[in-house]
Amino acid sequence: MKNKLLLSLTFSFILLYAGCKKMETDNSNYSNEPILPASPYNYTNSSNDNLATLGRVLFYDKKLSLNNSVSCGSCHKQIKAFADDKQFSVGLKDSVTRRNSPPVALHSASLFWDGRAANFHDLALMPLVNHVEMMNYDISRLVDKIQNTSYYPDLFVKAFGNSNVSIDHVQTAIAEFLGNFNFFNNKYVQSWGGNITLTQMELLGKSLFYGKAKCGNCHSGNTFSGWENGGECIGLDDEYTDNGIGERTHNTADNAKFRVPTLLNIEYTAPYMHDGRFNTLEEVVEHYNSGIHNHPNLSWALQNTSSLDNLTEQQALLLLDLNHDGIISTDEMPAPVAVKLNLNNTEKKALVAFLKALSDPSVFTDVRFNDPFVKR
Numbered sequence: 001m002k003n004k005l006l007l008s009l010t011f012s013f014i015l016l017y018a019g020c021k022k023m024e025t026d027n028s029n030y031s032n033e034p035i036l037p038a039s040p041y042n043y044t045n046s047s048n049d050n051l052a053t054l055g056r057v058l059f060y061d062k063k064l065s066l067n068n069s070v071s072c073g074s075c076h077k078q079i080k081a082f083a084d085d086k087q088f089s090v091g092l093k094d095s096v097t098r099r100n101s102p103p104v105a106l107h108s109a110s111l112f113w114d115g116r117a118a119n120f121h122d123l124a125l126m127p128l129v130n131h132v133e134m135m136n137y138d139i140s141r142l143v144d145k146i147q148n149t150s151y152y153p154d155l156f157v158k159a160f161g162n163s164n165v166s167i168d169h170v171q172t173a174i175a176e177f178l179g180n181f182n183f184f185n186n187k188y189v190q191s192w193g194g195n196i197t198l199t200q201m202e203l204l205g206k207s208l209f210y211g212k213a214k215c216g217n218c219h220s221g222n223t224f225s226g227w228e229n230g231g232e233c234i235g236l237d238d239e240y241t242d243n244g245i246g247e248r249t250h251n252t253a254d255n256a257k258f259r260v261p262t263l264l265n266i267e268y269t270a271p272y273m274h275d276g277r278f279n280t281l282e283e284v285v286e287h288y289n290s291g292i293h294n295h296p297n298l299s300w301a302l303q304n305t306s307s308l309d310n311l312t313e314q315q316a317l318l319l320l321d322l323n324h325d326g327i328i329s330t331d332e333m334p335a336p337v338a339v340k341l342n343l344n345n346t347e348k349k350a351l352v353a354f355l356k357a358l359s360d361p362s363v364f365t366d367v368r369f370n371d372p373f374v375k376r
């Protein structure tokens with residue numbers, strides 16, 4: 001009995017040793033401390049570069065997860081334009097996220113697929129405590145851990161003037177860093193100055209985007225996203241397993257609505273949609289062209305409204321205002337019928353070409369955003 005125990009103990013030590021050995025070799029280009037420039041990089045949207053630098057270190061520090069295995073950068077990868085190429089991302093202990101990891105990027109819509117965070121400061125806490133992502137059930141233990149990590153006191157002094165770690169300061173620093181992810185030096189923007197001209201296909205794509213295909217109705221402004229608190233249903237299914245904003249507000253009229261994501265760098269951030277169901281931009285375009293389902297909450301811009309288009313307000317009231325109260329209430333509206341864009345092959349290719357003109361390849365190489373724990 002005793003021998004057996006000894007044997008199994010020895011065996012587990014061998015396993016443990018082998019495990020550590022493996023980790024050592026896997027992590028040979030990893031540094032235990034962040035490798036930082038002598039004077040901080042210049043962060044364009046930051047008045048305190050030391051604060052953004054602290055945010056960068058926190059963003060890439062695996063110590064911020066319960067078992068030191070996952071950092072923000074594990075799911076928001078610079079080589080994937082700060083998104084993930086997996087449909088669902090792997091968090092702690094092989095658990096997977098419920099939604100596709102969107103890119104970290106500046107845009108005008110609320111944050112997360114269901115828009116539940118209003119700003120980066122509020123957002124930063126959420127992955128830290130999320131049961132899949134970083135699992136810090138007890139935030140005070142995380143704060144102690146950061147406080148007791150050799151390189152942080154100095155970084156906190158530089159950023160805040162004192163070495164006291166608080167969760168608010170952690171959020172503030174991460175938010176400061178996130179506020180600089182503005183990668184919009186793309187071909188389309190450059191064409192405004194006249195230094196670059198778009199190809200015929202890109203130009204056709206642009207006119208479809210803002211015209212017949214109506215993409216610009218929802219993906220608007222310089223970041224091609226929606227607006228704060230906005231949400232739209234694009235009819236991915238007849239019935240959604242993930243009801244997005246509706247799950248959050250418990251209002252069935254919000255079911256299947258998601259915030260309108262940015263299209264900047266969209267070429268790099270496949271797979272697409274909240275559930276990562278589409279692998280290519282061609283599939284996305286085909287969805288809008290012919291694949292939209294008649295979901296009861298389908299957005300107006302994606303409905304075939306030809307039966308109502310030519311009616312005057314008076315005629316519409318006569319047709320639809322069944323209870324004659326002078327307004328057409330939601331339950332008096334006809335059930336939505338999805339639009340069919342009937343794009344030809346050239347038009348579909350043109351839309352994809354325009355989407356690819358929204359790419360800024362500097363997202364992959366900008367050293368201000370790379371992992372400071374990697375030896376280069």
Ligand code: HEC
Pocket residue numbers: 059070071072073074075076089090091092097098099100101102103104105110111112113114123124127128132133134174178
């Ligand atoms: C295990 C993978 C994982 C980790 C770790 C992770 N995230 Fe995320 N992140 C996601 C997923 C998935 C979403 C979308 C969740 C949703 O919408 O419900 C998301 C959403 C976001 C968004 C919103 C983007 C947008 O435009 O809506 C930001 C910003 C973000 N994460 C930053 C961070 C930061 C900062 C950390 C570290 C503190 C972090 N993430 C850690 C997977 C991860």
Ligand code: HEC
Pocket residue numbers: 102209213214215216217218219231232233234236258259260261262263266269271272273274275281284285288299300301302351
């Ligand atoms: C009614 C508003 C609306 C219109 C019109 C619209 N979109 Fe979208 N788009 C959305 C919403 C909302 C999502 C996210 C849906 C989801 O994940 O359930 C989305 C997602 C996308 C995505 C995936 C983004 C990502 O990060 O995964 C792409 C690409 C896209 N749209 C391109 C287009 C193109 C091209 C058109 C025109 C053919 C278009 N959209 C028209 C609202 C719209």
